[in-house]
Amino acid sequence: MVRRFLSLLPLLAIAACSSKDEPANTNPDVDSGEPETGIVAVPEWDKPVTAPADDEATKKRTECGYGKGTMPAETQGKSFPMGKDIPIETIVITMMENRSFDHYFQKLKDNGWTDVDVAPADFSNPDKDGKPVKIFRDTRLCFVDTNHEWEGSHEQVNGDKMDGFVKTNEGWSENPPGGSPELLSGSRAMGYYEKADLPFMYWAAENFAIADKYFCSLQGPTWPNRMYLYAATSFGRTSNRVPDKADVVLFDNLEKRGVTWSIYATTSPGLAVIADRAVKYRDHILPGSQFAEDARSGKLPQVVFLDPSIGKEGYAQNDEHPPAIMQFGQKWLSEQVKAFMEGPQWAHGAFFLTYDEHGGLYDHVVPPKACEPDDKLPDAPPATAGEKFDHYGIRVPFAVISPFAKKKFVSHHVYDHTSIVRFVEARWTLPAMTKRDANADALWDMFDFTGAPKSPPAPPAVPIDEKTVAECKAIWGK
Secondary structure: OOOOOHHHHHHHOOOOOOOOOOOOOOEEOOOOOOEEOOOOOOOOOOOOOOOOOHHHHHHHHHOOOOOOOOOHHHHOOOOOOOHHHOOOOEEEEEEEOOOOHHHHHOOHHHHOOOOOOOOOOOOEEEOOOOOEEEOEEOOOOOOOOOOOOHHHHHHHHOOOOOOOHHHHHOOOOOOOOOOOHHHHOHHHHHEEOOOOOOHHHHHHHHHOEEEOOEEOOOOOOHHHHHHHHHHOOOOOOOOOOOOOOOOOOHHHHHHHHOOOEEEEEOOOOHHHHOHHHHHHOHHHEEEHHHHHHHHHOOOOOOEEEEEOOOOOOOOOOOOOOOOOOHHHHHHHHHHHHHHHHOOHHHHHEEEEEEEOOOOOOOOOOOOOEOOOOOOOOOOOOHHHOOOOOOEOOOEOOEEEEOOOEOOOEEEOOOEOHHHHHHHHHHHHOOOOOOHHHHOOOOOHHHEOOOOOOOOOOOOOOOOOOHHHHHHHHHHHOO
16 A cells, blocks of 8 residues: 655645743652652552562563553562663654564574574465575565555464465555566565674664564564554544544653654654644654764653654665665664764663564564454454454564663563553653553563662664665666
């Protein structure tokens, strides 16, 4: 399906700057009762909470026992810090595009990682004739976009067999068109990259924490998955359509709490998938080019959504959405993280890096059961009628880049996009928006808050291979 991010730009009337004034009211800390300065008190959110035992909280979350409106301290376990006891004061969230965990991290075990779940070396999928197509090192750094729609994703999972990636991509393409019929082979979904191709991602894994059970939020395309990052639901959407009505989104609660926030966007912001909120909060949308300057000067708000150039699909785009040469995105990420690390807010900051969905690229791990966020059923095509939002999507890369992130750590906890949401809610004492974020694990095992913040090496420079650029330009033109 042709994505329509850019068609929403005229609606947004993006303003050049936003106010960073902080309210003078205070919020009693849930645990200690002491106020945190600069945060608005919300009585219904600031009620005293007796936190459950960790095991009790985990069990109840697994059973989807918590509902909309529950506070983080009610759902996470008593051993975890809450509110101002979490030593993170600046959160940066970046969601890239259309890559699976195995596609990017297949070769971790060949580079010193022993405790990570990647596909077996002989992992394969059958083609339309039943012939096995094995995974392979993809040396072509741009390729025709692969099938990641609702129906295609469900066919790829195929009743937990994870064997539909080749068949669903045979002859399939999305905009921009280009290339020969050979480029539409379903085998392209079975390619992976290595450390030399992804210097930034391997640097992040070497120096910080990644997760090998982080799944996108539903088996479907970009817009619904991004909605989970903003609202912990897709409002019933299974395709790239804006919702008819959005009840509450994370930005509503940040505003109510008085937490400062901005979206730095080069093209249309990701929030455009919930168009009415993008219009309502247009004064919070800043130029993407301003992020590095604000980071180095310590002027970032408390919560930042940093968006790459979403929507302008092409070989030279930095969102990593195929046919993009991922080196452009890796270079952009390296530059943004470097700017953040060079600023004063890094010492108490966290940079969350994830991908909206798997993009139709292979992964071998079966998506587990998930909590249905609300009572909305999927507006799904007839082929998947009867489906619910009760399973996660396919695995995607995820990293926590922070002075408090564990070094070279691989988490095996089950996460999705609402785990990021729940961490933000835990830090600023915000209620769950749906049952999905209410029952999400808030990423605790990826952090070590007890030690002194670490000073890691700077991110690597990411070269752009001009030969590859020329080859991809010959296929896709501009």
